[in-house]
Amino acid sequence: MVAQAVQCHGSGATGEAERLYNQALTVSPSHPVANYNLALLLIEQGRFKAARLRLLALLKAAPQDAAAHYTLGKVFRAENEPLKSLFHLRRALDLAPDRLETHIELIEAYGRLARLDDARQAATAARARFPGQADIPAKLGLVLLRAGLPDEARPLLLAALEAKPDHVLALYNLAKLTDEQGDPGAALDLYRSARTIDPAFEPTANKRNEL
Numbered sequence: 461m462v463a464q465a466v467q468c469h470g471s472g473a474t475g476e477a478e479r480l481y482n483q484a485l486t487v488s489p490s491h492p493v494a495n496y497n498l499a500l501l502l503i504e505q506g507r508f509k510a511a512r513l514r515l516l517a518l519l520k521a522a523p524q525d526a527a528a529h530y531t532l533g534k535v536f537r538a539e540n541e542p543l544k545s546l547f548h549l550r551r552a553l554d555l556a557p558d559r560l561e562t563h564i565e566l567i568e569a570y571g572r573l574a575r576l577d578d579a580r581q582a583a584t585a586a587r588a589r590f591p592g593q594a595d596i597p598a599k600l601g602l603v604l605l606r607a608g609l610p611d612e613a614r615p616l617l618l619a620a621l622e623a624k625p626d627h628v629l630a631l632y633n634l635a636k637l638t639d640e641q642g643d644p645g646a647a648l649d650l651y652r653s654a655r656t657i658d659p660a661f662e663p664t665a666n667k668r669n670e671l
Contacts, residue, residue, distance in 0.1 A: 461487075462494050474501055490521035496528060503531070508538050526556035533565060542572045560590055564599050571603030579603050594624035602633055610637050626657045 465480035481498035484491055495518040502511035515532040518525060529552035536545035546569040553562045563586035570579035583600040590596060601616035614637060620630035635650030 462491065462497075465494065466497060469497060469501055474505070477501060490517065492518055492522055492525065496525075496531070499528075499531060499535075503535065503538075508535050511535050512539070524555055526552045526559070526562075529555065530559065530562050530565070533569070537565075537569065537572070542569060545569050546573065557589070560586070560593065560595070563589070564595055567596070567599045567603060571606060574607065576604070576607055576609075592623050594620040594627045594630065596620075597623070598627055598630040598633070601630070605633060605637060610641065613637065628654045628658045631657070 461480055461484045465477045465484065468474070468480060469477035478498065478501055481494045481501070484494040485498070488494070495514045499511040499514040499518070502508070502514065512532065512535050515528050515535065518528045519532070522528070529548045533545045533547075533549035533552060536542070536548065546566075549562060549566045549569050552559070553566060556562065563582065566582045567579050567586070570576070570582055579600060583596055586596045587593070597616040598620035601613040601620065604610075604613040604616065614634070617630050617634040617637070620627050621634070624630075631650050631654040635647045635654065638650060639647035
């Protein structure tokens with residue numbers, strides 16, 4: 461039943477997938493795959509409360525599930541519960557320290573709580589584990605931009621672009637910063653570079669300024 465649900469989910473038949481996941485969970489309420497995949501489906505639909513319940517059910521049966529902690533951390537972020545988000549992200553990192561995405565989310569979580577020193581320390585630890593990875597300085601740069609620290613953010617965005625010259629979000633945030641600091645010509649060049657890399661990128665139409 462779960463295998464059928466996964467197949468339906470992958471093919472886009474989400475209604476049937478949800479029905480099958482729920483049917484499986486009536487038989488086995490703590491089924492890890494059914495709970496986790498149903499949570500992902502619900503997140504895709506913006507149904508965060510329902511997703512949270514599925515992840516909590518999973519963690520009750522399997523408290524060491526790092527992926528569930530990570531995903532629950534993201535759900536709590538979407539629900540504007542930053543302390544709960546931070547708790548689960550830190551737990552996820554303890555259980556699976558080699559997952560880059562968890563490090564990135566942890567930097568974001570500290571930033572949302574205005575714990576900038578913790579965000580910096582998290583980024584330092586992440587860069588030590590993943591040297592040369594562009595998303596880490598890009599994320600910390602964004603956090604510091606939001607905190608009103610453009611002079612500290614700029615070298616981080618440049619470091620991200622040095623590691624990955626086609627990092628669209630670093631380009632966008634650097635362009636935005638450059639424009640705000642009074643150099644619209646240079647900012648326009650950066651925006652154009654972002655559009656060349658990703659023709660669907662529309663910084664004026666949508667604020668795609670997060671990783």
